[in-house]
Amino acid sequence: MTTDRESLWVFALASNCKYFTSPINSICFVLVFLLVWLVMNMIYWTHPGGPAWGKYKWRKYLVAPKPIPGPRGFPLIGSMNLMTGLAHQKIAAVAKSCQAKRLMSFSLGETRVIVTCNPVVAKEILNSSVFVDRPVNESAYRLMFNRAIGFASYGVYWRTLRKIAAMHLFCPKQIKASEAQRCEIAKQVIEIFKAGGPIRDSIRVRDVLKKASVNNMMCSVFGRNYSLLDDCNEELSELVDEGYELLGMLNWSDHLPWLAEFDPQKIQVRCSRLMPKVNQFVGKIIDEHRAQPAIIHRDFVDVLLSLPDSERLSDSDMIAVLWEMIFRGSDTVAVLIEWILARMVLHHDVQSKVQEELDRIVGRSRRPIMESDVMNMVYLPAVVKEVLRLHPPGPLLSWARLAIKHVIVDGYHVPAGTTAMVNMWAITRSAEVWTDSLEFKPERFMNEAESELVDFSVLGSDLRLAPFGSGRRTCPGKTLGLTTVTFWVASLLQEFQFGPTDETKTVDLSETLRLSCEMVNPLIVRMRPRRAP
Numbered sequence: 353m354t355t356d357r358e359s360l361w362v363f364a365l366a367s368n369c370k371y372f373t374s375p376i377n378s379i380c381f382v383l384v385f386l387l388v389w390l391v392m393n394m395i396y397w398t399h400p401g402g403p404a405w406g407k408y409k410w411r412k413y414l415v416a417p418k419p420i421p422g423p424r425g426f427p428l429i430g431s432m433n434l435m436t437g438l439a440h441q442k443i444a445a446v447a448k449s450c451q452a453k454r455l456m457s458f459s460l461g462e463t464r465v466i467v468t469c470n471p472v473v474a475k476e477i478l479n480s481s482v483f484v485d486r487p488v489n490e491s492a493y494r495l496m497f498n499r500a501i502g503f504a505s506y507g508v509y510w511r512t513l514r515k516i517a518a519m520h521l522f523c524p525k526q527i528k529a530s531e532a533q534r535c536e537i538a539k540q541v542i543e544i545f546k547a548g549g550p551i552r553d554s555i556r557v558r559d560v561l562k563k564a565s566v567n568n569m570m571c572s573v574f575g576r577n578y579s580l581l582d583d584c585n586e587e588l589s590e591l592v593d594e595g596y597e598l599l600g601m602l603n604w605s606d607h608l609p610w611l612a613e614f615d616p617q618k619i620q621v622r623c624s625r626l627m628p629k630v631n632q633f634v635g636k637i638i639d640e641h642r643a644q645p646a647i648i649h650r651d652f653v654d655v656l657l658s659l660p661d662s663e664r665l666s667d668s669d670m671i672a673v674l675w676e677m678i679f680r681g682s683d684t685v686a687v688l689i690e691w692i693l694a695r696m697v698l699h700h701d702v703q704s705k706v707q708e709e710l711d712r713i714v715g716r717s718r719r720p721i722m723e724s725d726v727m728n729m730v731y732l733p734a735v736v737k738e739v740l741r742l743h744p745p746g747p748l749l750s751w752a753r754l755a756i757k758h759v760i761v762d763g764y765h766v767p768a769g770t771t772a773m774v775n776m777w778a779i780t781r782s783a784e785v786w787t788d789s790l791e792f793k794p795e796r797f798m799n800e801a802e803s804e805l806v807d808f809s810v811l812g813s814d815l816r817l818a819p820f821g822s823g824r825r826t827c828p829g830k831t832l833g834l835t836t837v838t839f840w841v842a843s844l845l846q847e848f849q850f851g852p853t854d855e856t857k858t859v860d861l862s863e864t865l866r867l868s869c870e871m872v873n874p875l876i877v878r879m880r881p882r883r884a885p
């Protein structure tokens with residue numbers, strides 16, 4: 353933007369000068385200007401980390417003691433190619449080749465970025481009081497997420513939202529209170545999978561899991577009970593899918609602001625088509641709650657409507673907050689369960705061990721599993737941790753952080769306004785951090801006798817495995833997410849034996865990175881009921 357404004361000034365001054373009344377002189381001026389611009393961009397590009405870092409150094413006349421190592425990428429656009437496709441894998445490979453696994457710099461157009469593949473530096477970044485904001489993201493702003501927790505600027509508003517959500521949606525009492533709803537949805541999922549008869553040879557699990565997760569959040573947030581068997585939340589699923597795709601896309605205009613005018617990826621158009629639909633859908637639910645005020649708060653809309661004046665949110669802010677919860681709470685849960693089931697198909701011995709544990713704790717009766725049974729399990733939580741290690745749903749921790757002040761990271765000067773990423777995928781697969789790092793071994797989270805879990809929290813205190821992030825902007829829904837995933841997986845494994853569709857086939861674990869990291873090819877399984885009808 354500064355470049356654009358400065359260029360306009362130069363042109364404005366030039367147009368007032370008599371020398372430029374002749375066309376030849378004007379053309380010469382434009383050519384000289386272009387040449388200078390080109391030379392400057394080439395100079396910026398020579399800096400380690402590429403053009404955005406070079407530009408910062410030249411603009412600030414800064415003699416940095418030592419630049420952060422990193423790829424130069426291309427002039428002007430820097431390393432935009434790193435963020436397309438499987439960004440976490442590409443970044444890990446480049447960090448290795450630049451010998452910059454602890455801290456690497458790169459440029460996304462005009463955006464300065466640092467990234468770490470090291471747990472110690474990750475802790476320094478995520479737990480600092482400096483990397484507490486989120487970088488600018490046009491889609492997030494246009495979809496109003498800047499007024500919800502995830503993209504709100506660090507400050508009073510963000511703190512108030514987190515406090516409200518922590519007290520009324522994510523506290524242990526509230527999570528316990530929503531147990532019946534999770535049980536009901538698990539029951540419906542099982543009914544759907546059973547509907548085709550005892551032998552089901554080829555079932556795609558993703559669609560059912562996604563719908564179940566959306567329904568679960570719809571119930572907690574809006575107090576709406578949708579059945580998995582009917583299609584009445586189809587509209588919401590479409591809105592979530594569209595928002596999900598828009599937020600997950602690399603928007604070139606975020607990093608090359610002069611492109612925003614042209615909207616080359618049609619992101620602005622799609623956001624402005626989507627938002628009125630979201631406003632209408634969520635606004636209608638808020639109006640219905642207003643028309644029938646609840647004496648006991650049944651859901652999150654009731655909570656928001658009953659806030660005291662000092663904390664009351666405008667309607668549009670309320671829509672943003674509610675919409676974000678549906679959005680964040682749905683995809684991550686479904687994606688993680690699909691990865692767990694994929695691993696169960698692939699490692700039949702592990703699946704049998706979970707089922708033995710289930711039978712030991714619940715008995716092979718017809719009694720469905722309860723969440724209190726899951727609390728007594730040790731092997732299943734170890735399996736969930738191991739899947740989070742090999743397939744973290746947010747390999748780059750979903751949303752990056754932004755430095756609000758100058759800061760020193762791992763001995764390097766990092767200027768305010770720099771975007772910071774943590775490559776959790778690279779950390780959790782690193783041979784320097786984990787023994788047999790690429791092998792699927794849930795036992796690594798258990799003691800030698802395999803009778804109890806070792807003391808390893810995945811909730812953000814140990815950066816060797818922190819799939820929910822860490823520090824002030826850590827995921828507020830982590831306990832709810834983990835409880836839902838573990839319970840639904842337990843319910844499915846109690847009920848069914850999962851296997852490959854064909855004994856000669858294996859499971860394709862290839863990844864695709866959207867907002868979360870999903871299986872490229874949706875999991876298709878063979879299911880056999882385990883319990884007698």
Ligand code: HEM
Pocket residue numbers: 478501502503514676677678680681682684685688745746749750751752819820821822823824825826827828829830832833834837
């Ligand atoms: C398996 C489930 C989940 C995973 C793996 C996950 C992962 C993450 C990650 C990596 C972050 C970024 C943290 C950081 O910057 O340090 C995040 C943020 C967030 N998550 Fe989750 N999440 C899950 C479930 C949920 C659920 C169920 C909800 C809500 C219903 C939720 C709501 C949020 C919100 C609102 C933020 C933004 C926090 C902020 O910026 O202050 N997440 N999540």
